Amino acid sequence: MARRRLLIVTGKGGVGKTSVTAAIAIAAARGGAKVLACEMDGSGRLAASLGSPPVGFEPSTIALDDTIAVDAMSMDTERALREYVRLFVKIPFADRVGSLARIFDYVADAAPGVREILAIGKVCHEVRRDNYDLVVVDAESTGHVVSQIDAPRAMSEFVHSGVIAEQTGWMSEILEDAERTGVVVVTVAEGLPVSETGELIDTITGRTGVSVASVIVNRVPEAGLDRDSVKALTSARDRGVPSAAAVLAAAERADRASGVLGDLLGVAGDGVAGAVLPEIDFADDEAMIAAGLAEQVEALVAHLTNDAGGADE
Amino acid sequence: MSDSGRDTVERLLAEREVLLVCGPGGVGKTTTAASLAVRAASTGRRVLAITVDPARRLADALGLDGDGRVDLPGGGTLESIMVDTRDGWDDLVWRLSPDEASAEALIADPLYRNLTDRFARSHDYLALEAVYERHLSGDYDLIVVDTPPARHALDVIDAPDRMREFFASRLARLLTSPGRSRLAALASRGFDLVADVILGARFLRDITTFFDLFIALEPEFVRRAGGVERLLRSDRTAFIAVTTPEPNPMRETREFATELVARRHTLDLVVANRAPMPVAVDELIDGLDKLDAQRRESIRVVADRLARSADTRRTRLTGLALDTPVLEVPESSIEPVTVDALAELSGTWR
Numbered sequence: 001m002a003r004r005r006l007l008i009v010t011g012k013g014g015v016g017k018t019s020v021t022a023a024i025a026i027a028a029a030r031g032g033a034k035v036l037a038c039e040m041d042g043s044g045r046l047a048a049s050l051g052s053p054p055v056g057f058e059p060s061t062i063a064l065d066d067t068i069a070v071d072a073m074s075m076d077t078e079r080a081l082r083e084y085v086r087l088f089v090k091i092p093f094a095d096r097v098g099s100l101a102r103i104f105d106y107v108a109d110a111a112p113g114v115r116e117i118l119a120i121g122k123v124c125h126e127v128r129r130d131n132y133d134l135v136v137v138d139a140e141s142t143g144h145v146v147s148q149i150d151a152p153r154a155m156s157e158f159v160h161s162g163v164i165a166e167q168t169g170w171m172s173e174i175l176e177d178a179e180r181t182g183v184v185v186v187t188v189a190e191g192l193p194v195s196e197t198g199e200l201i202d203t204i205t206g207r208t209g210v211s212v213a214s215v216i217v218n219r220v221p222e223a224g225l226d227r228d229s230v231k232a233l234t235s236a237r238d239r240g241v242p243s244a245a246a247v248l249a250a251a252e253r254a255d256r257a258s259g260v261l262g263d264l265l266g267v268a269g270d271g272v273a274g275a276v277l278p279e280i281d282f283a284d285d286e287a288m289i290a291a292g293l294a295e296q297v298e299a300l301v302a303h304l305t306n307d308a309g310g311a312d313e
Numbered sequence: 314m315s316d317s318g319r320d321t322v323e324r325l326l327a328e329r330e331v332l333l334v335c336g337p338g339g340v341g342k343t344t345t346a347a348s349l350a351v352r353a354a355s356t357g358r359r360v361l362a363i364t365v366d367p368a369r370r371l372a373d374a375l376g377l378d379g380d381g382r383v384d385l386p387g388g389g390t391l392e393s394i395m396v397d398t399r400d401g402w403d404d405l406v407w408r409l410s411p412d413e414a415s416a417e418a419l420i421a422d423p424l425y426r427n428l429t430d431r432f433a434r435s436h437d438y439l440a441l442e443a444v445y446e447r448h449l450s451g452d453y454d455l456i457v458v459d460t461p462p463a464r465h466a467l468d469v470i471d472a473p474d475r476m477r478e479f480f481a482s483r484l485a486r487l488l489t490s491p492g493r494s495r496l497a498a499l500a501s502r503g504f505d506l507v508a509d510v511i512l513g514a515r516f517l518r519d520i521t522t523f524f525d526l527f528i529a530l531e532p533e534f535v536r537r538a539g540g541v542e543r544l545l546r547s548d549r550t551a552f553i554a555v556t557t558p559e560p561n562p563m564r565e566t567r568e569f570a571t572e573l574v575a576r577r578h579t580l581d582l583v584v585a586n587r588a589p590m591p592v593a594v595d596e597l598i599d600g601l602d603k604l605d606a607q608r609r610e611s612i613r614v615v616a617d618r619l620a621r622s623a624d625t626r627r628t629r630l631t632g633l634a635l636d637t638p639v640l641e642v643p644e645s646s647i648e649p650v651t652v653d654a655l656a657e658l659s660g661t662w663r
Contacts, residue, residue: 014339018561045561141338193339223615225608232604233612241600242593247616249644281622286560 004182004213004304006127006174007136010145010200011186012193016218016293019286020186020277021138022049023293025070027301030294033133036126037072040119040148046138047072051287071132077115080122084167116151117168124152124171127180134305142200149175149183150208175210182213182304187264189217189257194264201267212272213304215264216297219279220257223250275300318640319662321582326353329551331444331544332457333469336555337565341586344658345555345642346459351655354389358454361447362393363440383652391652392453394443401439409533419526437461438472438538445541448549467572470545473538551581554637558585558626563633570635580637588641588663589627592620 009021018039025037036059039046044054050072052062057079059071126135139145147154152171175181183204187197197215204212225233230251237244261274280292325332326349334346343364350362382392403420410416419425444456460469468475544550552573556566570580594616598609633639641663 012339013337014557014562192343221615222618225611225615228604229608229612232601232608235602236597236600239600241597243590243597243616243619244600246590246592246619247597247612250615250619279622281618282625283560284625289560 003306004180005132005134006123006181007134007184007213007304008123008139008145008149008181008210009137009184009186010139010141011218012196012200013141015186015188015193016289017141017186018045018049018138019280019289019293020184020216020218020297021046021136022286022290023297024184024301025050025072025134025136026064026068026290026294027298028134028136028305029064029068029070030298031302031305033305034131035070036132036135037070037138038075038123038126038135039072039138040075040140041138042074042076044074045286047074049286049290051291075119075122077118080118083125084118084121113147113151113155116148117155117171120148120151120175121167121171124174127174128170142196145183145200146203146208149204149210153209172209178211178213182211184214184216184304185212185264185268186216186218187260188219189253189260194260197264198267201264205269212268214273214275214300215261215268216275216277216300217257217261217264218277220276221250221254221281222278223247223254225251225254273300273303318582318584318638321638322349322352322584322640322662325551325553325581326358326455327356330455330549331448332455332551332553333460333545334458334553334555335460335469335569337562340555340557340562341642342555343459344655345553345584345586346457348655348658349553350391350393350455350457351385351652352659353455353457354383354385354391355387355656355659357387357389359390359452360392360455360457361453362391362457362459363443363447364393364395364459385652396440396443401443405439405442406530409530409537411529411532415526415529419529422523422526425523425526437469438476440469441472441541441545442537445537445544448544467569467576470573470576470578473542473545477535477538546578552578553582553584554580555584555586556633557587558589558629559587560629563629566633567635570637580635583633583635583637583639584642585630585633585639586642587626587644588630589623590643592616592623594620 007024009017009024011017011020021037021039025035029035037046037050039055047053047055047062050062050070051064052060052072055062055072055074057073057076059073061069061071063069123135123137126132140148152168152175156165156168156172185197185201185204187193201212201215204210230248233244233248233251237248257276261276265272265274275297277293277296280289283289283292332346332349334342334349336342336345346362346364350360354360382390384390406419407416410419440458440460444458447453447456554566554569556562566583573580594613597616598613601609601612604612630639630641642658643661643663
């Protein structure tokens, strides 16, 4: 059974990827794990979901309550480059290059994959350093995540010398080990997101060496109603009874979710864990949403990260 | 109510020539762009819808196959195109190169393909190029642009400046200065240190060759970037921010509005999708017939939950507090995937 150390959370924009990432981090911490949560886009939204102001490149500890805490960091590729150079290149110039940011921008714009590999490389470095039981990443959304997780492999074909070429091997080893690393794909149960999610799962499994560990259908309204109730609501809607259409729509969305999950798990293949998460619609802010979701993902997180979990596989 | 969202959107659709539809991912931006395009076409304008975000399919949302075109009653037309990074670059290189030989050399360069496929954010500039080119053509009365998600939407707006800055940069000069000794001359410079250490010297040589070819495009690039910039700043162009009444999109919309103002642009309209509709719980329960008490109760529980959710979203929407008119679009139970359904959607605008 897998004991995953690195979970990379992705999905189409707006499906609640950041809330799910925070929820996984919180649930793992509650389960006793030492967790690093990493946001890739520097937007501060992951930190906000953990109830904290924006965090920096150096991990900061966020106390969730008196006993539970999560470390969080925000990816900064220029800082990652400095760290690389310091760790792997024995020339002490890095700190003396004043306008490294500007130069770096040009290099990174000109050379495809540099930003991606520095970002994913930093994440892999944290896994290899072994300071944490679990590193959970709020990754780029559909469209960009593949170039990010596949960067070490792509780079090793493209660049043949220099620090990056030397470093791609161990990164690929971590990323492509299904026992240690898994992608968590998040979607909502609506047409366009579902078809894009199916394509994303296909691309990840087909084009990268990284495995999909879990598929999550998020924001499902808690509106399960039986057939007779739906019939009565339909008749009421047709007679123009106010709000019947709205309740019916919510019931249909709830009903659609399990079918969607089944279809996507079919695309993902055997051994991929699925979950349906409710819409947290009472929350005033992102932290409340993540805290609400954390309770819902506890079993899933235990399954993904414990040797003992997944006995039913 | 002279500045209601409804009046504002009709005025923008009638008067402007370019609508830049911006917003974070997942708020229904593509559908909004499509419904705006359909609405304008239904009033008789010749409309082009352009999608910039490679992960989205405006053509799908419009129910069109590929570069389809529909004629609407009233003389309006609607076309849509998707900006494709690779073809877009080839096209641009052919148009901007001083002569055929330099265009061919650049397109044949091995690094060119790799760079243009993945040149960070290059599709932003290509999209604006496409808008500019079509706008100049005079074939359309209105161009509706479905831009990439919010942080990148600003990249779109900044793209002309960045492109000019790139050509004017010391890096471009260094990489393209004549003479074989330039690599040696570069050796002491930061770019070389960084590039060589992380990428290796061979890559640096390849990239130098590429830039030699690429720099030939400069004069036309810089001239057109200026034209694009002027179009964005003129009152022919309107900026529309799409959002939903959820914590993150609301925050991002406020930030986007602030950033736009900092760049001396005006936000003309906010479109709020999934706008809350009041839920009449008691009327609904009274309106059900022939249903046992237990099922009535479970329907009431769901309706109550929806009512609370609607209240929460109303509070968030009210809290947006921008000086921009807001057009509210209630959540629809079906995804509009045809021109007719999109036309119906504009009937729900409030």
